[in-house]
Amino acid sequence: MSKIKAAFILSIISLMMLSCDGLKNTVISLFETSARAKYERQFKSSDSLMTAWKKDFDQAVLNQLEIKDVQIFTVTNLSQTRKALGYLINLKKGDLLTIDATSEIASSKIFIDIFKDSAKVETSDHQLIENGKWTHFVEEGGQYKIVIQPEIEVQKSLALKIYTQPSLYFPVAGKGNKDVQSFWGASRDGGARTHEGLDIFASRGTPVVAAADGYITKTGNQGLGGKQVWLRNQNLGQSLYYAHLDSVMVESGGSVKIGDTLGTVGNTGNAKGGATHLHFGIYMTGGAVDALPFVRIREIPKHTSAKISAFKFLKAASNIRKGPGDEFMIVKTQANQISIQVLAADSNWYHIRTEEGIEGFVSISRLK
Incomplete structure (x- = not known):
């Protein structure tokens, strides 16, 4: 019998000797790699x-x-x-x-x-x-x-x-949300086209910076964008477009890190004679996308603890809502006082479950 054939038979016998659970886990381990699947398998x-x-x-x-x-x-x-x-x-x-x-x-x-x-x-x-x-x-x-x-x-x-x-760094040094004054979809050329980016207004010479780590795919001075830089985001595969620059300080093929200066704000191209600003665009598979969610600056919220163990009842005539606020739809108006469990809470709104199994949010003023 050849060595290859013997090894094959031995492998089959070994698999047959595994228990049903063992075989199942072996197969699962080949395909299930998520944290949840691993935890369930190892419990x-x-x-x-x-x-x-x-x-x-x-x-x-x-x-x-x-x-x-x-x-x-x-x-x-x-x-x-x-x-x-x-x-x-x-x-x-x-x-x-x-x-x-x-x-x-x-x-x-x-x-x-x-x-x-x-x-x-x-x-x-x-x-x-x-x-x-x-x-x-x-x-x-x-x-x-x-x-x-x-x-x-x-x-x-x-x-x-x-x-x-x-998900990206703000592309103009020292500027923020209030400096974005022309948005995605705004009318251009009397309605002949729409704006495919953001205009971020700043004084001439303000540094424009890399919004992501990547490399420079193109620079130039041409067309509507005037002096421009194209940056390829190495992590997410986006092409970031910087236009109307007063100066360009990088060269094609060079690599950059977040915050590196690419050039300065100006009004070249079809912005000539107008207010100085950066036109910032993002291009992905399928074309341009709205850049605002990528760069809009948001504060990181501070944690506020809620005292939740003391509340056991929902008062009569209380609205149970789909979300934490009066703007959310009412799931049910509870006519009588009932006992509840608190699952989670912020300072004003509590996620509860009633004795009937209904879940929703209620104002802290409705609990006792």
């Missing part, structure tokens, strides 16, 4: 705990509650409530979704799942929060479902911040 405690944990996740996926793009929560003692939170959030192409989560147990695992609300949960991006922070670049705008779930048997509270940040 050694009670099967009933894992079954309940997975059920909690499934329920959170079905949840249709909404939150804003800046949300701060204190999450209640996780051993006493459902161990997964699911929310809908509207995001724009170019946003950097950020979640900061601080547990009273520093070593505890916190899982994050995100997927388009119109997609199936199987498309979810399963990840772990690392060192207290998780970020996700939004490639396609729309409504997303995020599910946040600590590992099994975590028995402490969680401080949670959900917010968006710009």
Whole structure:
């Protein structure tokens, strides 16, 4: 018998000797690489705990509650409530979704799942929060479902911040949101075309800077853009366009880091004679995209803790809403006083579950 044939037979026998579970785990390990799949596969405690944990996740996926793009929560003692939170959030192409989560147990695992609300949960991006922070670049705008779930048997509270940040550095030194005075889609040439970028106004000679690490693909002085620079973002594959420059300080083929000076603000090209400004555009597969969500500066919210353990009841005639604010739709008006569980809370609005299993947000003034 040849050595190759003998080795093949030995491999088949070895596979047959594996238990059903062992074979299943071997196959799964070849294809399932997400943090959640690894955790489920390696969990050694009670099967009933894992079954309940997975059920909690499934329920959170079905949840249709909404939150804003800046949300701060204190999450209640996780051993006493459902161990997964699911929310809908509207995001724009170019946003950097950020979640900061601080547990009273520093070593505890916190899982994050995100997927388009119109997609199936199987498309979810399963990840772990690392060192207290998780970020996700939004490639396609729309409504997303995020599910946040600590590992099994975590028995402490969680401080949670959900917010968006710009995914690129602001392209004009010392300037900010208020200096953007002409936006994506504005009419040009009497309606013959629309504006495919942002105009950021600044005095002549103000440095324009690299909004991302990358390399210079082209410089020149031609057409509507006058003196211009094209920068290729090495991380996300975007082409960043800087136009109407007064001077160009880089050369094609050179590499740059975030914040490096590329040139200075001017009014060359078809901006000649007008106010000095930078035209900043972003081009991706399919053409130009709105650059504002990529660069709009947003403050990082400060955490504010909420006292949540004291509230046990929802007062009569209370509105339960779909999100944390009066602008959100009313899910139910509760006629009588009922007992509730608080799942999470900010300083004014509380995510509750009623004794009937209805979830929603209520004003702190409606609790006792």
